[in-house]
Amino acid sequence: MSLKHAILTLLETEDGTGYDLLKRFEDHLGYFWNASHQQIYAQLKTMHKEALIDFQLETQDDKPDKKIYTLTDSGRQELSEWVQQPLKLGKVKDALLVKIYAGHLADKEQLLEEMLHYRDSHKRMLQTFLAIEDEYLNSSKKKQQELAMPYLTLRRGIIGERACIEWAEEVIQYLRKIRA
Amino acid sequence: MSLKHAILTLLETEDGTGYDLLKRFEDHLGYFWNASHQQIYAQLKTMHKEALIDFQLETQDDKPDKKIYTLTDSGRQELSEWVQQPLKLGKVKDALLVKIYAGHLADKEQLLEEMLHYRDSHKRMLQTFLAIEDEYLNSSKKKQQELAMPYLTLRRGIIGERACIEWAEEVIQYLRKIRA
DNA sequence: CAGCAATATGCAATTTATTGCATATCAATA
DNA sequence: TATTGATATGCAATAAATTGCATATTGCTG
The missing domain is CATH 1.10.10.10 (Winged helix-like DNA-binding domain superfamily/Winged helix DNA-binding domain)
Structure with a gap:
């Protein structure tokens, strides 16, 4: 809870x-x-x-x-x-990965479409985060100190989105390779 | 569902x-x-x-x-x-990030402890994934083709764990800096 | 030989989350 | 002027997940 x-x-x-x-x-x-x-x-x-x-x-x-x-x-x-309190780690539930896991059953073109969409939405998200980061980095030292912890969560977002995009690129490359 | x-x-x-x-x-x-x-x-x-x-x-x-x-x-x-079917993106629920967000209320030493633990468990997870990847990469071409899609999910794991660790290092560094 | 971990299954109660419905105002826009 | 989107709140039914309990065997370890 x-x-x-x-x-x-x-x-x-x-x-x-x-x-x-x-x-x-x-x-x-x-x-x-x-x-x-x-x-x-x-x-x-x-x-x-x-x-x-x-x-x-x-x-x-x-x-x-x-x-x-x-x-x-x-x-x-x-x-x-x-x-x-220390917290137990939350459970991950990523339906996209389940889908990729069962990907041999899917239409590859459609999967490619979905991955392109996935990549692009994460790219957009990354851009949003980077804009917020920019704002933060240009704010006063006082403000920066105040928001230090929330800023670290923003960093998680940025690093996480980059990872998403990197992985998506790999999947996209693979799907294109097997198509060719 | x-x-x-x-x-x-x-x-x-x-x-x-x-x-x-x-x-x-x-x-x-x-x-x-x-x-x-x-x-x-x-x-x-x-x-x-x-x-x-x-x-x-x-x-x-x-x-x-x-x-x-x-x-x-x-x-x-x-x-x-x-x-x-295309899927709607699942909801993220990461309690650790909520905690970091409210981190100014926390005891910093304890938070540092928790982050070290977090980093180490993700490092262990990464090692596990890399071992599985190694096994995959040394298996036959036929096997590799068969497991191509599950392998891509493994890649997600590897890239995701690296991101976790990278972020954890940043947080740890910050917590140590403000302690000094 | 006693206790514990792993195997193997499940019920019941409660808590959490989702889905669908419902209301009402204001501001902008077509 | 009719519709839509944003603001602002909520109930009810259902679905999904968690927590706690329960049983029973095998094999290992101290």
Whole structure:
């Protein structure tokens, strides 16, 4: 159950609504943690019951209401306890690799198409990450120190995407070779 | 629901019991797909009901009974259909990265410990993969052709592990720098 | 010979995640 | 002015995964 901790982590950085969290999952944490809006709202409800978080209701006449969530002391404690604890490694589930493994059953042209698409989306992702890195590296020393840890996760993204692309190139080269 | 397809993939290569599949998940597919024995047995039961697989019961006097599962035509078809279909990308869930993201709350020494452990286990994994690769590269051309697609998944493992290690080194270096 | 690891299978309860549905406003655009 | 996309929230049903328990044999080791 670590969506809980992912949410605590996000709220620790900045208060926000469920929708804000969704956006932050998509934009920032998205590379290493994902959650649907249904999951997030449900989890927030549970965590509120558990008193890990609290919210201020912002009633607006024109727009729909907002619940701005904040960490409680208890939530802050839960987070720092979790951060201290060693974690068991998460399970990998990569359907593309299962598919490649069974690749002798697939149409090679189609597989090639899919791999090209895979490579290109990872290239785009890499470009996005590099742009964020650039921004970081051009920010003030103070800002850099503040964001040092999140920056390291960005580095994971960059290194990971490069690995994806490198592998995709190998697969593409192989698929083209056997076609010829 | 792709545990189903992972199991179909394994059975397509070779028939086996639930336990065999568990071992093959651990040993071979483990890098990119994981499943507990409870999950596997439950899934096998469901798939049998769906007529995707069948089994021969091997009653043994001395040892506990075995159910040796095989693909049915229907299962084979399901697999090849799945392999044809483009897949949506799976969701990443990497708790370590969430933890690093919230790393300013953590004890840095402990984090360093954890990262060293992380790096070393990935180094060991890489060694394992390289040994398997070596075996592959020294096998006959025929064998190599047969295992070409699984070999590409192994390459993913090797490239992925190298990326893990590279990143871990960066994090370790950073943690040591701020300690000094 | 007692205990433990490996083989071999499974149920039940609970937790987590997905899928589908539902509502409501605002701003832009066609 | 009608539609779409973004904001903002949620319920209900189902599917998938985890956790805990349970059984039974073989072979090895201390």
